[in-house]
Amino acid sequence: MADSIKASNITWHHATVSPEDRSVKNGHQGAILWFTGLSASGKSTVAQAVQSVLFESGCQAYVLDGDNVRHGLNKDLGFSPEDREENIRRIGEVSALFCDAGFIVSTAFISPYRADRDKARALCPDRFYEIFVKCPVEVCETRDPKGLYQKAREGKIPEFTGISAPYEEPEKPELILDTATLSLEACVAEVIQMLQKEGILQA
């Protein structure tokens, strides 16, 4: 919580503010929770719930997802392989900035290509947690909250991941969440436990 600043007597001690300075202030490390999985697998739902739990316990947390990125920073990009690559490249770079700023930032994007996820990881290898939100395409298709699978089956959406475009499963994710069988609470608990074990959060 911020103190009042006396503008008549401005002083400071740090030339810049380091990630260590921020982690001391915040009581946790910065980190990137990279959620990956099919459309409707539950990435955003878990990411938002994790954010809420973290925020309510006093952490700095943020979610990058389609709502705040696809219509803003990446509104110039489509769904071709090249644009998907650039989409994930930019999200990786922005998540690295949030991590540098001390946040536990979650990204909730399909991010179907292994090579693109690995490039994002390479930006912050010590602070990058790949979370595979695993759910059979048949289950995702039953959920289909935005009617996207139906449109894809009708051929109205070309290159739809899991139907007409590939999804490359993570080979060594830090965490796998099977949302077809786990409750949302259990998924969140797994993420929190991982962050505690890794020393991002105090146990």
Next chain:
Amino acid sequence: MADSIKASNITWHHATVSPEDRSVKNGHQGAILWFTGLSASGKSTVAQAVQSVLFESGCQAYVLDGDNVRHGLNKDLGFSPEDREENIRRIGEVSALFCDAGFIVSTAFISPYRADRDKARALCPDRFYEIFVKCPVEVCETRDPKGLYQKAREGKIPEFTGISAPYEEPEKPELILDTATLSLEACVAEVIQMLQKEGILQA
């Protein structure tokens, strides 16, 4: 400062975390301090000092500048008018994300075109503070910490703002800092006073 989380008993109350939730927690509003001016006018120096003062008083603050953006998110961009426009567009979008996340985020880029700055402003019109770091090109050229003006005069850097490319001064900036005459402390004090007057910081 974060509390410990009991992973065996996960609960949360907010479906998402709003900017209001964040401002209550942080004790200040999110805001964008958009520093604009010639190379070597003092943008980064003032932005870093403002960040230090804010951080040391308990605020969440961050600086986007050439060091963390030009070599990362925008490393695919050059200095043509089109690339400068895209550079500023992305920085505007990223600063809007940081503002949404509750930060007082400073951007320290020449941002020479009025139209590009106005587009950035339009993303967060109520939280956008354009700060014109005003310094005669002759003074900037004397400082020339990176030797860029000299290279520009020698024709080694094409399209260098203030020498061979235009700088469009802000027409109605929220603040003007004349770094040829004001001390760094005085510049920082002016920014803090503006934030207090605008209700971003408590007075």
